[in-house]
Amino acid sequence: MRVSGYAGIVAAALAVLCGCTVQPPDGGDGKGHSPVRVEVPQGTPGGRTAPDGTAPASTPSAVETVPPHIVYTRGDTGTGVRELQARLRQVAWLHDGPTGTYDDLTTEAVEGFQGRRGLPRTGETDAVTWRRLVGMTHRPGKWELYLMGGQPAAAPDARCLTGRVLCISKTSRTLRWMIDGRTVSTMSVRFGTQYTPTREGVFHVYWKSRHHYSTLYHSPMPYAMFFSGGQAVHYSYDFAARGYAGGSHGCVNVRDEAAIADLFAQVRGGDKVVVSW
The missing domain is CATH 1.10.101.10 (PGBD-like superfamily/PGBD)
Known part of the structure; x- marks a missing residue:
């Protein structure tokens, strides 16, 4: 007993001289107490610390209390x-x-x-x-x-770069109003269904009808600008309400009434209409 006690005193003295501390062999506090193990819930980044610098005690099923981003x-x-x-x-x-x-x-x-x-x-x-x-x-x-429109307009067709043109793209579903290669305004448009497709090609506005009403389909077509037979660019209440959930009977529908009202005032009979993919 004396030898072991003497050896302990010598070990402690050497530790002090070397600037070290003696660690209990079991990782406890040297008084027979086992270390406290803190569970950090999975998904808690880095094991957050409390304001006093201690790790928060929790269980793996605990809900993270930090306000989510x-x-x-x-x-x-x-x-x-x-x-x-x-x-x-x-x-x-x-x-x-x-x-x-x-x-x-x-x-x-x-x-x-x-x-x-x-x-x-x-x-x-x-x-x-x-x-x-x-x-x-x-x-x-x-x-x-872009079910309700708002997508970026496609690059204008080469046939739209001269003169006054309603440049209509089926790819981006947009209409550019262009004058001498400059885009004046852009708006979302909707086309005919597979059974009544909107014709493609180069046309001209041959008739404007501010308060037009279709007797064939029994529906209003305000701000109508006809370019190919019964097909016209016009405002559509249905397009404004349902977006691309529906389709026209071949016309180019516009859902922004203020935009097409302004367009209608600028477009003249004879202005070019280009409908392309």
């Missing part, structure tokens, strides 16, 4: 919001748009999606909500992103 919220605009809206449409929580603006309808759709999946009904798209939505949907294509 907000991806999109009311008032945001842009292509990211458009993708969010397109994905919400895929799971039938949104029937409008996509418009590219995080409006009241989008907020309500996000709240509904969150509530159905047991998430906090904030109406804001946080990181958790976004990951859940992405996991349930596919990446939307161009047509899904």
Whole structure:
């Protein structure tokens, strides 16, 4: 007993002289207590520390209490919001748009999606909500992103670069109003269905009718600018309400009434119309 006690005293003295501390062999506190093991829940980055510098005690099933990162919220605009809206449409929580603006309808759709999946009904798209939505949907294509229009116009057809031209692209579903190669305005358009397709080619405006009404289809065609038989560029109430869910009987539909009213005032009889892919 004396030898072991003496050896302990010598070891302690040597440790002090070397600037070291003696570590208990079991990793405890030297008093027979085992070390405290703290579980950090999976998915908690880096094992966050509390304000006093200690690790938070939790279980693997504990819910992270740090506020989630907000991806999109009311008032945001842009292509990211458009993708969010397109994905919400895929799971039938949104029937409008996509418009590219995080409006009241989008907020309500996000709240509904969150509530159905047991998430906090904030109406804001946080990181958790976004990951859940992405996991349930596919990446939307161009047509899904621009169901209500707003897509960038295609490069103008070479036949549109001279004179006064209504330059219409089926690829981007847009109409450019051009004068001597300069784009004056651009608007989204809709075309005929497969049974009543919009004709392609080079035409000219031969008749303008501000308050036109189709006796054949029994529907209004305001701001009509006829270019090929009964086909015309005109405002469509149906296009404004349903977007690309419907189609025309061959006409080029415009959904922005203010834009086509301004266009109608500028276009003259004889102006060229180019409809191309």
